[in-house]
Amino acid sequence: MTRVSAIAVGAVAAMALSACGAGQVTWTDTKPPAIAGADAEAGEMFLRDVQVEYPGLEGYQAGDNAPLRVFIANRGQESDSLVDVTSPDADAVTLVTGSAPEPDEDPAEEDDAEGDEDNGTENGPEEGEDNGTDNGEQESTEDEASEETETTEADSVSGESDFSLEIGPSGRLALLEQNEFFLQVEGLHEDFTSGQLLTLEFTFASGESVTMRVPMGQPLETQNRDCIDVPRFHEDEYECLYPFEIEEEYNGESA
Template sequence: MAPAISGIDVDAGTLALRDMQVDFGERGFYLAGGQAPLRIWIDNQGDEPVTLEAVTSPDAEAVVLATEVAGETPGEGESTPAPDESSPAPDESATPDADASETPSAAASETPEGDASSPTADTSPTAGTSASASPEGEPASPTLEGERDFTIEIAPDSFVRLAPTRGSFLLLDGLKEKLTMGQTVEVTFVFSNGEAVTVDLPVGTPEVAPSRSYFEPGHAEGAE
């Protein structure tokens, strides 16, 4: 039987990419022009470190490395990427702890945004933290900050989990169209070992199924 997960699994050389999906979020959809977080496991089964060098999508303006305040302690064999300390954090409260020797970090550039003379990409936060109403009448979620220029190293015989509940995660920024359940977005992952993986990531399912009733609120169970 197929596992009860909604993500995509791909093998690329010594890399195993698992449970790749768009996070379901609170509402299960994301508005055009907004952001959508991704979930992904990257396992390096080889003998040499491999670096995730770029992530792109034709369905969004950019894919950035964002940071969630609440994090969990990495499990055995897991390394947790962390943003560069020179970048402003979205919240001044707690940040996840990680061993600096095993923690890939987002590469930062001090070049001002828009400077075409720099060979590196823009590292300025992509958006502010205020929310605004959408043209469709739906309340927009607060935008998150992230680094456009980043790298994530996966040590040999180790894995990295990127999810919006665990610290650093990948974030589609500036969606070109509204994204809902049943739809997919194309995302390409480029690694330092020459592997390039292009997949269509589906919108995931909620971790906890919502309660539902097929009857009116006043219709008690067992009543005739």
């Protein structure tokens, strides 16, 4: 199970507000944020700008995996945890942490093993008929094993379905692909493109839950900048932050 604790960042937000001195023009004063996501509340848990990440003009095809962008704030006085996300429009919703799986075996060891097999074949029984039968059975077994491996790899998911993301009082949590720590819809049942909505249900440890219909997001290229509009929660405003800033200000240290 993956467990993450979000650290409250009220002081950081206060510093950001105080930095806007008299005579200065803020980003939100000059241009309204291009927010594509949906908002919802589940008790004291506020979900903001929830959307499916933009993959390109072609959208997603049935069977594809689709990363989500989710911002959550805890307005309550007690900690709560996101423990489950489901969708009737997909096979599963999982948590991807961005950690690459370790190789099963050292390639050098595989080469040695292949060499041993070749030597064993050369030094095998002299009776050609029996040896041929054994080789035929071995090739058949290897083909079947190869097919099973390919099927397993195709059917496997890259995230964890069992997770608990804790958010402390006044804490915030950002889940987005740019930080390699995000929720992902696995195995879409149908094609999904701009203009369509995806149904998601978020469930928290407190028993609170909420069902949302979320759209596809917009490409950063259309906004002519690399930063991401992030909800401030305590105000009806957004600030444009880079992914590393979001990781530092929202999620704090993870455990």
